[in-house]
Amino acid sequence: MTKFGFYFCAILVIFLGGCSQNASAPFSASGTMSGSNAKFEGDASDPGSIAFFKNNVGDRVLFPIDQSDIDQSGKEILLAQADWLRANSEYKIVIEGHADERGTREYNLALGARRANSAREFLVSRGIQGHRIKTVSFGKERPVELCSKESCYSENRRAVSVVSNLNF
Amino acid sequence: MLRLFLVAVFVSLTTFVQSAPLRITITEGVIEPLPYAAPAFIGETGASNELAIKITELIKSDLFGTGLFREVPKSSYISGINNFNSPIQYSDWKAINVQALLTGSVLLTGENLSVKFRLYDVFSNNELGKGLQFNSTKQGWRRIAHKVADEVYSRITGEQGYFDTRVVYVAETGKKGSRKKRLAIMDFDGANSNYLTDGSFIVLAPRFSPTGESVLYTSFETGTPQIYLIDVSTAKRTVLKNRKGTMSFAPRFSPDGQSVVYSLEQGGNTDIYVMNLKNSSSARLTSAPSIETAPSFSPDGSQIVFESDRSGTQQLYVMSSLGGSAKRISSGDGRYGTPVWSPRGDRIAFTKQSRGRFHIGVMRVDGSKERLLTASFLDEGPTWSPNGRVIMFTRETQGERGVSVLYSVDVSGRNLKKVSTRDGGSDPSWSPLGK
Numbered sequence: 001m002t003k004f005g006f007y008f009c010a011i012l013v014i015f016l017g018g019c020s021q022n023a024s025a026p027f028s029a030s031g032t033m034s035g036s037n038a039k040f041e042g043d044a045s046d047p048g049s050i051a052f053f054k055n056n057v058g059d060r061v062l063f064p065i066d067q068s069d070i071d072q073s074g075k076e077i078l079l080a081q082a083d084w085l086r087a088n089s090e091y092k093i094v095i096e097g098h099a100d101e102r103g104t105r106e107y108n109l110a111l112g113a114r115r116a117n118s119a120r121e122f123l124v125s126r127g128i129q130g131h132r133i134k135t136v137s138f139g140k141e142r143p144v145e146l147c148s149k150e151s152c153y154s155e156n157r158r159a160v161s162v163v164s165n166l167n168f
Numbered sequence: 169m170l171r172l173f174l175v176a177v178f179v180s181l182t183t184f185v186q187s188a189p190l191r192i193t194i195t196e197g198v199i200e201p202l203p204y205a206a207p208a209f210i211g212e213t214g215a216s217n218e219l220a221i222k223i224t225e226l227i228k229s230d231l232f233g234t235g236l237f238r239e240v241p242k243s244s245y246i247s248g249i250n251n252f253n254s255p256i257q258y259s260d261w262k263a264i265n266v267q268a269l270l271t272g273s274v275l276l277t278g279e280n281l282s283v284k285f286r287l288y289d290v291f292s293n294n295e296l297g298k299g300l301q302f303n304s305t306k307q308g309w310r311r312i313a314h315k316v317a318d319e320v321y322s323r324i325t326g327e328q329g330y331f332d333t334r335v336v337y338v339a340e341t342g343k344k345g346s347r348k349k350r351l352a353i354m355d356f357d358g359a360n361s362n363y364l365t366d367g368s369f370i371v372l373a374p375r376f377s378p379t380g381e382s383v384l385y386t387s388f389e390t391g392t393p394q395i396y397l398i399d400v401s402t403a404k405r406t407v408l409k410n411r412k413g414t415m416s417f418a419p420r421f422s423p424d425g426q427s428v429v430y431s432l433e434q435g436g437n438t439d440i441y442v443m444n445l446k447n448s449s450s451a452r453l454t455s456a457p458s459i460e461t462a463p464s465f466s467p468d469g470s471q472i473v474f475e476s477d478r479s480g481t482q483q484l485y486v487m488s489s490l491g492g493s494a495k496r497i498s499s500g501d502g503r504y505g506t507p508v509w510s511p512r513g514d515r516i517a518f519t520k521q522s523r524g525r526f527h528i529g530v531m532r533v534d535g536s537k538e539r540l541l542t543a544s545f546l547d548e549g550p551t552w553s554p555n556g557r558v559i560m561f562t563r564e565t566q567g568e569r570g571v572s573v574l575y576s577v578d579v580s581g582r583n584l585k586k587v588s589t590r591d592g593g594s595d596p597s598w599s600p601l602g603k
Contacts, residue, residue, distance in 0.1 A: 066481075068436075094391075101564070104505035104519050104548050105372060105595065106418045107475065107482055109393060110431065110438040110459040113415055117436025136392050137415055137433070141370050146344050148545070148566035 040165065048088050050163045057084045061119055063157040065100075068114035070122055078119060081161055082126035093161045095119050097137045098144075100153035105139060112137030119159040190268055190289040190296055192236050192325050199582070201238035202324065203265050204231070207249040209272035209283070219306070220274035223283060223313045227270070229357070230317035230331040235583035236324075240266045252284060261290045268296065270320055279305050283312045287320055297323045310359055318601070330553040331356065334599040335560065336374040336383050336400070339363065340572050340592035349594075351385055353400060356553075356598070358588030364403050373549070373595045375420045380603025384408075384419040384428060395419045395430055397445075409448040411441070418461045422489075423469045429453070429489075431461040440474055442489070453491035464508045464516075465489060466533070473497070473507040473516050473533075484518060486533065497535030506549050509533070510556045515579070517550035517559050528561050530579060541581045549594070554601045560587060562594040 042049030044056065053059060058081070061074035070078065085091065097116030099108035116135035124130050145152035192202050209224045211217035231237040242248075246260040252273035261269050272285035282303050289296040300319060302312045311332055318329030339352035339361075351371050354361035365371055365387070372393070374385040381400055386393050390407075393415045398405040408428065410416050419430040422442075429442045440460045443450040454460040458478035465472055466489075473486050479496070482503040487494035498504040502522030509516055513533070520527040520540065526547045531538040546564040553559070560576045572594040574587035587593070 101546065102521070104462070104475075104482070104521075106431065106461045107459060107477075107505050109372075109415065109417055110433060110461050113433045113438065114436045114459070121436075135414060135436070138370075141347070141349075141372075143345050146568040146570075148570065 060160040100156040109139035204268035205266040206270040212275040216276040226313035328555040337596040378425045380599040386417040429463040467513045512556040519548040560596045
């Protein structure tokens with residue numbers, strides 16, 4: 001992880017002229033969603049790989065209860081995603097929006113769509129072409145953490161960017 | 169589909185005159201269950217005996233399940249019923265305080281099944297209604313039993329029954345987090361369960377058509393939630409043609425079955441639309457930056473109740489089925505969602521979240537007389553029985569091993585119980601009677 005973190009910093013230096021401690025914090029790749037496919041993820045030591053995106057760039061932003069605004073740490077993740085997408089223009093992403101289990105099914109689908117779209121709009125505002133980003137909401141259907149406590153709910157209220165080099 | 173024939177009113181022993189009508193009036197207060205007796209139906213041949221007992225047991229199970237009837241056990245009987253056509257010894261039944269007596273006979277000839285029954289109002293020495301006969305194949309025995317129970321329920325309560333009905337729902341298997349979800353259909357009591365989809369994709373919230381022949385549901389088949397229409401008898405499904413958007417979901421039929429009201433999400437914003445099923449033309453009914461979803465028609469088709477967070481939290485609103493301005497009807501603290509108009513038109517069932525608990529509740533269509541019927545970690549998604557007396561819903565338990573199961577509760581708040589399903593279950597939709 002240390003090595004990759006360092007690598008990541010180097011990339012940030014190129015793109016942003018700085019290396020924030022926060023942005024370089026690697027994100028766990030555990031509990032990835034339906035769209036990912038380990039076969040195509042490559043080696044995380046390759047900064048152009050999907051594995052690198054998941055482990056080092058950070059593939060998800062989290063949201064407070066019933067909210068879809070991107071907070072400061074979410075912005076930093078998405079800035080890094082935008083940089084990576086610019087550097088790896090052969091990839092597209094699907095942003096999967098999710099909600100915790102403390103809501104009704106239909107509302108949570110709509111809320112997940114709002115979250116995915118918030119992340120999408122941020123990336124577009126940073127210059128990523130709209131046709132490279134699709135969104136899908138899973139509502140509360142695919143929690144990544146299973147306990148019925150806020151510590152799990154906070155991980156489930158998420159927008160996950162799933163990288164793909166396939167056409168959609 | 170099984171065909172049942174209501175063959176004939178076959179016998180009426182006496183003129184139908186009641187001194188004091190036998191009647192359970194279903195009100196909001198506590199009800200003392202009506203004592204009744206249902207001696208095992210008479211098997212007309214040796215080959216009919218086994219089925220006669222099964223049919224009697226199923227009728228009793230239906231009636232017991234309502235919470236409105238109490239069976240007087242066989243051990244209390246003074247005289248039994250040995251012949252379906254013998255006169256009733258009313259005094260023997262009065263002596264053990266049986267108020268309603270159900271007798272019947274069963275004739276199985278090869279694959280052909282014939283069931284007769286009579287219902288007696290013991291304390292007025294009379295038949296209650298006339299004797300009826302149902303014919304079917306042997307396989308249809310459960311439906312016949314449900315039809316007899318519907319007749320008994322209807323004659324005693326004055327309301328339509330709900331036993332000869334089916335429920336379409338989402339059968340759930342596997343671990344939380346990667347749950348396999350299949351569309352499934354079953355009799356209202358959990359029997360004759362069949363899958364309609366194979367579980368390759370997440371499916372959500374099936375809704376019966378007014379005729380019970382088809383079901384609308386939402387599926388992730390294309391990767392994005394889209395609305396499908398599936399034929400119940402053939403399991404043939406078609407995706408609903410749709411205007412451009414990201415996700416379409418939360419469909420429900422109009423009362424005439426000609427159109428579908430649903431939610432469409434475009435660019436993160438969800439609004440309500442209505443689509444004509446014949447020509448696929450659609451109209452937008454709401455236009456707001458907030459979430460508008462879970463629409464449900466009034467039974468006369470003139471209005472739509474839906475949920476919106478335009479005020480900042482999920483609340484219930486009613487608008488014309490042509491769209492336009494909407495009136496908020498929910499006013500208590502907490503969040504309100506998944507409104508469903510009752511088949512009688514007088515109430516709306518909903519899910520309420522308040523202080524960390526979920527409730528199924530009902531209110532008048534103007535939002536008054538709110539009453540919560542249940543409370544748990546997670547109750548949601550009510551569906552009405554066709555007579556508007558019972559509500560079925562999803563209950564999910566908490567934690568990593570949490571599971572979803574179906575429950576039902578009377579609209580009075582009494583008689584809360586688990587519905588039998590083969591797997592876990594969620595998102596039930598109750599069929600019309602006789603479908």
